[in-house]
Amino acid sequence: IHVTESSDALVVVLTSMLGGMAFTRTVTCRRDDPLVEVRVSGMASRRRTVTCRVEVPKASTALEMDTIGGAIERPRQRLHQPTFWPVPSRVSLLGSARALHVGFEAPTAVSFSPDHALEWIVARNPVKERAYGVLPVLAHPIGGTVDELQTHRAVLFATQSRSMSSTML
Numbered sequence: 001i002h003v004t005e006s007s008d009a010l011v012v013v014l015t016s017m018l019g020g021m022a023f024t025r026t027v028t029c030r031r032d033d034p035l036v037e038v039r040v041s042g043m044a045s046r047r048r049t050v051t052c053r054v055e056v057p058k059a060s061t062a063l064e065m066d067t068i069g070g071a072i073e074r075p076r077q078r079l080h081q082p083t084f085w086p087v088p089s090r091v092s093l094l095g096s097a098r099a100l101h102v103g104f105e106a107p108t109a110v111s112f113s114p115d116h117a118l119e120w121i122v123a124r125n126p127v128k129e130r131a132y133g134v135l136p137v138l139a140h141p142i143g144g145t146v147d148e149l150q151t152h153r154a155v156l157f158a159t160q161s162r163s164m165s166s167t168m169l
Contacts, residue, residue: 001013001014008030008031009030009031010028011026011027012026014026018044021044023042024041025040026039035156040152042123042149043123043148043150044150045125046125047126048123048124049124050122051111055116056093056118057098057116058116059096060094060116061096063092063112067086068088077113081113087110088107089103089107090104091118093112098159101156102118104153105152120154122152123152
C-alpha cells in the first residue's frame with residue numbers, strides 16, 4: 001500500500017497478487033472535486049473474472065443504469081446470485097434521500113447484492129465454453145482468452161437527489 005498526499009489530492013495505490021497475477025488498484029480523491037476516481041490494472045488468470053467491490057449504505061434500494069435508448073431500473077437479482085447486468089457507461093444506486101452514481105470508461109457488467117455490495121467486472125479471461133469439449137455453446141457467446149494487461153477506470157460520486165434526471169442535468 002502506497003499513500004501519497006499533495007496539496008490538491010490523496011492517492012492510494014494498492015498492489016497485490018490475485019490468482020498468481022499482479023493487480024494494481026489506484027484510488028484518487030481530489031480536494032475540490034466530488035468525484036472519487038478508481039483505476040484497476042492487471043491480467044486475470046485463465047478462467048477467472050475479477051471484480052471491483054464497493055460496500056454501500058443500506059439506504060440504497062433501486063438499481064438504475066443506462067441502456068441503449070435510455071435508462072432502466074433492474075432488480076438486484078434474477079435466477080442467479082450474483083446477477084450481473086450489462087452497463088454501457090453509468091449505474092446509480094438510488095435511495096430515498098441520496099444516490100450513489102458510478103460512471104465507467106468502458107462497458108462492463110454490474111451486480112448489486114442483497115447485502116448492499118456493488119460489484120463491477122474489471123478483468124476477464126474466459127475460455128470459450130464447449131459442449132463435450134467440442135461444440136460451442138451458443139448460450140455463452142463470450143469466450144476466448146485475454147492474456148494481456150487490462151485497465152478499467154470508474155468514477156464515483158454521491159448526490160442528495162433521488163432522481164437521476166434532476167442530478168445529471
